[in-house]
Amino acid sequence: MSIQRLRGTADILPDEAPLWRRIESAARREARLYGCREIRTPVFERTELFSRSVGETTDIVSREMYTFPDRGGRSVTLRPEGTAPVVRAYLENALHRTAREARLYYLGPIFRYEKPQAGRQRQHHQFGVEAFGDGGPAIDAEVIELLMRFYEELGMRDLSLLVNTVGCAACRPAFNGRLAAFLASRRPDICEDCRRRSDGNPLRVFDCKSAGCAAVIAEAPRAIESVCPACRVHFDGLRALLDEAGIAHTVRPELVRGIDYYTRTAFEVLAGGLGAQNAVGGGGRYDDLVESLGGPPTPAVGFGTGIERIVMVMAAQGIAAPPPDGAVVSVIAWEPEGIAAGRRALRSLRGAGIPAEMDHRGGSLRSQLRRAHRAAAAYALLVGAAECARGAARLKDMRTGEEREVPLEGIGAAMGRLAPAENRTGVPGGRRPS
RNA sequence: GUGGAUGUAGCUCAGUCCGGUUAGAGCACCUGGCUGUGGCCCAGGGGGUCGGGGGUUCAAAUCCCCUCAUCCACCCCA
Numbered sequence: 001m002s003i004q005r006l007r008g009t010a011d012i013l014p015d016e017a018p019l020w021r022r023i024e025s026a027a028r029r030e031a032r033l034y035g036c037r038e039i040r041t042p043v044f045e046r047t048e049l050f051s052r053s054v055g056e057t058t059d060i061v062s063r064e065m066y067t068f069p070d071r072g073g074r075s076v077t078l079r080p081e082g083t084a085p086v087v088r089a090y091l092e093n094a095l096h097r098t099a100r101e102a103r104l105y106y107l108g109p110i111f112r113y114e115k116p117q118a119g120r121q122r123q124h125h126q127f128g129v130e131a132f133g134d135g136g137p138a139i140d141a142e143v144i145e146l147l148m149r150f151y152e153e154l155g156m157r158d159l160s161l162l163v164n165t166v167g168c169a170a171c172r173p174a175f176n177g178r179l180a181a182f183l184a185s186r187r188p189d190i191c192e193d194c195r196r197r198s199d200g201n202p203l204r205v206f207d208c209k210s211a212g213c214a215a216v217i218a219e220a221p222r223a224i225e226s227v228c229p230a231c232r233v234h235f236d237g238l239r240a241l242l243d244e245a246g247i248a249h250t251v252r253p254e255l256v257r258g259i260d261y262y263t264r265t266a267f268e269v270l271a272g273g274l275g276a277q278n279a280v281g282g283g284g285r286y287d288d289l290v291e292s293l294g295g296p297p298t299p300a301v302g303f304g305t306g307i308e309r310i311v312m313v314m315a316a317q318g319i320a321a322p323p324p325d326g327a328v329v330s331v332i333a334w335e336p337e338g339i340a341a342g343r344r345a346l347r348s349l350r351g352a353g354i355p356a357e358m359d360h361r362g363g364s365l366r367s368q369l370r371r372a373h374r375a376a377a378a379y380a381l382l383v384g385a386a387e388c389a390r391g392a393a394r395l396k397d398m399r400t401g402e403e404r405e406v407p408l409e410g411i412g413a414a415m416g417r418l419a420p421a422e423n424r425t426g427v428p429g430g431r432r433p434s
Numbered sequence: 435g436u437g438g439a440u441g442u443a444g445c446u447c448a449g450u451c452c453g454g455u456u457a458g459a460g461c462a463c464c465u466g467g468c469u470g471u472g473g474c475c476c477a478g479g480g481g482g483u484c485g486g487g488g489g490u491u492c493a494a495a496u497c498c499c500c501u502c503a504u505c506c507a508c509c510c511c512a
């Protein structure tokens with residue numbers, strides 16, 4: 001084997017692409033239903049966009065970014081998350097001036113230099129939504145509802161939604177201080193990782209899985225009990241709205257996200273079948289980010305969800321993938337007299353919007369029919385010398401085996417009338433007739 | 435970055451512990467049986483740097499060392 005794909009990357013092969021398209025079109029449909037418009041930002045940005053927004057001390061910025069100097073000496077970074085570029089584009093193109101409230105969605109690759117494992121790659125893909133300009137809990141609930149509906153549309157089951165509040169600029173510093181002080185007092189009882197965390201981002205200790213730390217953490221002050229009255233009202237409001245929408249959720253006070261810009265609402269959706277990386281999606285509110293990137297004070301809330309992890313959950317839950325792409329009609333000519341007529345039929349079919357193929361290498365009728373069968377074509381068009389001489393061919397239904405003679409003239413239009421449902425790329429009745 | 439497991443045909447894997455004739459199976463692929471008819475069956479065929487490099491040995495897929503990759507877990511996240 002010569003050149004291989006880069007570590008942590010994956011090829012999405014023709015057999016898998018239909019499922020990806022289904023997921024992507026569900027994403028676009030849901031986003032549209034909720035009033036979101038698509039935005040496409042570059043896959044690379046100036047490095048400082050991410051260091052300033054995501055946070056210098058986060059794992060993402062401190063050790064996971066694909067950062068390199070370009071030929072002009074600028075430091076550029078492959079986007080390690082979707083929100084900061086959208087905020088940048090929102091400001092740079094003055095979208096906040098044309099509409100007070102903007103709802104945007106994106107779909108595309110994300111890059112993080114991590115060690116791959118189940119559900120974790122160096123390039124993965126996310127569907128994300130960002131809603132700007134509304135600081136109230138109703139929009140948080142709506143964004144979460146969009147996400148849960150999207151999963152539901154794909155047939156995903158047994159998901160758990162975890163919600164938390166991480167406070168705001170007014171109350172978080174004080175809480176962080178109290179937590180840090182508490183952790184300092186218990187420093188001998190906590191693990192090395194947590195000591196490190198208590199210096200950088202003390203909230204992270206709530207994530208620790210070590211048994212020793214769990215006992216300490218149980219006594220630690222909780223953000224949810226320490227936030228300011230405004231944050232409390234927002235969080236209670238969100239929970240009531242989720243209840244109203246019939247969206248089951250669990251309050252998880254230890255839920256913390258690894259990106260610094262979140263304020264107030266933080267949420268995550270967990271699923272089984274993913275291995276240790278059990279989050280399919282997550283997000284939250286980021287009321288200070290737009291302003292910190294140079295815009296006017298603008299509250300915002302959004303989520304990102306990983307397409308690869310959705311694919312994994314769907315596979316684990318046995319959710320059927322769409323049929324593979326393939327030709328609907330296989331044109332077969334096995335005698336010299338039929339070859340040119342076969343090619344004309346091929347053009348006629350394609351002109352009528354019917355996916356059609358013909359094996360130009362030829363071969364016996366038997367072998368070409370076998371190929372058509374394996375390619376799961378719905379029909380075979382047999383252009384034999386005898387029929388060809390009277391301007392006709394035999395149309396064979398591959399599922400039933402029935403054959404009838406059809407005129408070659410206008411074959412595309414005739415097939416279009418015969419099987420209008422097959423005018424698209426899908427093949428009716430599933431694939432692989434047996 | 436740390437730890438564990440695994441690398442043999444396009445795919446899934448046997449063979450490795452106990453070194454020994456041309457390295458196997460199933461599936462997939464190609465051809466024929468059926469000279470103008472797919473699926474099932476039968477027969478035949480193509481395909482391999484045994485991840486790479488080095489070492490030990492008369493002899494290495496097999497033993498030793500190094501290296502790379504993949505998977506899984508920690509960490510972190512989608």
